[in-house]
Amino acid sequence: MKTSFNVRNERNLTMLVDFYELTMGNGYFNNNVYDKIAYFDMFFRRVPDGGGYCVMAGVEQLIQYLSELKFSEDDISYLRSKNIFSEEFLTYLENFEFCCDVWAVPEGNPVFPNEPLVVVRGPIIQAQFIETMILLTINHQTLIATKANRICRAANGRSVMEFGSRRAQGYDGAIYGARASVIGGCDSTACTIADEMFNIPSSGTMAHSWVQLFPTELEAFKAWAHTYPDNCVLLVDTYNVIKSGIPNSIKTFDEVLKPRGLRPKAIRIDSGDITYLTKKCRSMLDEAGYEDCKIIVSNSLDEHIISDVLSQGAKIDSFGVGERLITAKSEPVFGGVYKLVAIEEDDLILPKIKISENEEKITNPGFKKIYRIFDKKKHMAIADLLTLNYESIDLTDSLEIFNPIYTWKKKKIKDFYVKELLVKIFDKGNLVYSPPSVMDIREFSKQECAKLWPEVLRFENPHTYYVDLSSDLWNLKQNLLHKYSSDYEE
């Protein structure tokens, strides 16, 4: 079977880079600062769709990219033709060997605004260069995993199939979107190559064209049942669900399956009034003795429509979700950013901050880690605490955390344990992490999301999960802010 490793080797994405990473790289070289050690954080500021958390995804593809960074001769000639890069810089690229340290939050973890999902430490020329692909990879898959997680929550235990390839934004949008959908909770995908690459279940039945090809719907259904007697799913809305699709389905089940002692799998409805039609279909199927025949619906579904039809009593066993999942239609941009947070000078870590007139855009400076704090008895997540990298947490004592803006809002935590969220994936350029399979990530994500309180899980006005700063980090940030603001006093 084709593994994701084979597939990934077919294409090198080194040159998928914003041109300014290259002009800056050449600038670092020209100004002889290229090997200054820099620290970057990748993080996001807002959960899409007003949700309470995101689901981290994309680390495996980030690893693939970083493992394969290499400029071909063609790439170098192309860059030379731009007439702005020095030969020394081009030689550096020609001999490029990735040597950064990289930490990431493993895929499937619930993550929150302002915490670093990826941390990079290395020569500025390298740590800057990989910005575009870190953002592109994590932004895309985290967006889709988060949306899938919402949709699966709405389906409330019913199965959700990812159906969106044809409306995805490009081929990778379909392939890695299917991967991220499964991480977010989908059971299967219609995207065959995603199954082949990642070993996630693929599924599919028939299109309207199958029905149209035959002289009558009944002939089309019978031909299908003869071909797939063990797995017979019929699409019932080509002409008229109630007057034609369901009666012809029942006839097919009676005449083709029953004599062989077989049961039908499901019928699928792809248009029309879902609540009305599924209730009617359910009672027609039940009456004909097909209580076990499942009902699958599709047609521009999302978490809101799913919640809505279920609350109206629609009879649905399984959802096929397409365009609104694969593009995260309601909010199709995940705004992850990648910011310089420190540089090393004479072996000291010098924290850096990005100021903004928009307070929410001010960064958390320094080389940091994330502790997730769990309640010892209930194993529920209480808060995340960002600390400077040298800090550890005393588990023998109680822990006081405070809101980084309304600092008088304090919380004392007892009987807790902690987990460090960031895991090292590259050590001086060497891969030191082995990514789990997609289905294992899916299972892990289910477990970790179950550790969030229901108040964080809800769709409307979820509780804001605590992401606090340690005292050391908070003080460092305040000092830098005061220093810069006095520089630009009126």
Added chain:
Amino acid sequence: MKTSFNVRNERNLTMLVDFYELTMGNGYFNNNVYDKIAYFDMFFRRVPDGGGYCVMAGVEQLIQYLSELKFSEDDISYLRSKNIFSEEFLTYLENFEFCCDVWAVPEGNPVFPNEPLVVVRGPIIQAQFIETMILLTINHQTLIATKANRICRAANGRSVMEFGSRRAQGYDGAIYGARASVIGGCDSTACTIADEMFNIPSSGTMAHSWVQLFPTELEAFKAWAHTYPDNCVLLVDTYNVIKSGIPNSIKTFDEVLKPRGLRPKAIRIDSGDITYLTKKCRSMLDEAGYEDCKIIVSNSLDEHIISDVLSQGAKIDSFGVGERLITAKSEPVFGGVYKLVAIEEDDLILPKIKISENEEKITNPGFKKIYRIFDKKKHMAIADLLTLNYESIDLTDSLEIFNPIYTWKKKKIKDFYVKELLVKIFDKGNLVYSPPSVMDIREFSKQECAKLWPEVLRFENPHTYYVDLSSDLWNLKQNLLHKYSSDYEE
């Protein structure tokens, strides 16, 4: 230089297919109807964002896919492992040779709802199989080209740079999104690999991290100006645009460029109140003698924000547009569909129709072509006319067209000429079309869009361009509708 041909050969997308295309393929085989000749239309029903037209894009990538259709041994073993496909079917796939006829509207053309953008004729087993990739390819690029066209219209002659790779939905979202953006009118892209593959201009300057790396903003600016004296663009909003960014820019121009007789290229603003800041920057730069220094703005722009700041008198020469372009954020799904419109029986073309309770979802049956009708004097586009394939238009007489729903609304056209929009790209599986370069498509698109009346071009409530049916096609459709509706009469 790396050509798009090299890049494309690095990856085979044959298995990027909805699983149901394969279950249907196996079903066609099993029922011995696999070589029945079928006709499919790819078309869309609505222009995104309430616009008046779309810009066709993606044909070159569709050609690449169709030229390279091939199942590897690994693919066949993977499919065999599913235990649902017959060995005969797998042997067919192993020896797959594409043999369909394909027509497409060339890229860059303005296109309208309900007209076929791609037409496929061939054995049903093949014509059905390619559905997923036809839709994925044309849906994605047409979506982005159409959005870019809107944004460039709003920029009203100013240059627009595509900046969105980091927020794209996957790698191909960035690469082919950049390509489609240029087709839609952008001048350049920040996506380096898109330049390398398609020979479209790439551009880029510096990030905030460049400024942060140096002890002061002034040192950062001077280092940049020394590196790029001929092409000096400074990012002025890391700390404070007015108090620091612009004064330091002017100092840099004065001290680094002026002594060498060089002029600055531009400053860039990436945050804050664009209208206020650009006016203020313009007057500070002018006062310092840098009237020729251009002002570039970025930061979550789209056609509405661009129109708005320009109408307020913002002083902007160039826009960098990112996430809202590369994801078509306001409407990120292009709803193209692929429908069976005819089959051949005993050498006769038997038209097929898909009925729906939603009238807009009813298809136009039959094997068709599109005539675009132009005014002979003004060379402006008057209407598109869908006809059956055998029909031709008599140019010596006047032509009467009518609204396909409100049939009493008629229009008599005189002094016109016509252009057939659909061009043959594959003849029995052989490529018979040579796609133009992206920059040529961009130029072509500019010319063709200029043939649309201003009423069709406007953003709000554009005039609905006529897409009418010939009398023969209209009659055919009515006959089929009446036939089916009598089948399901109450």
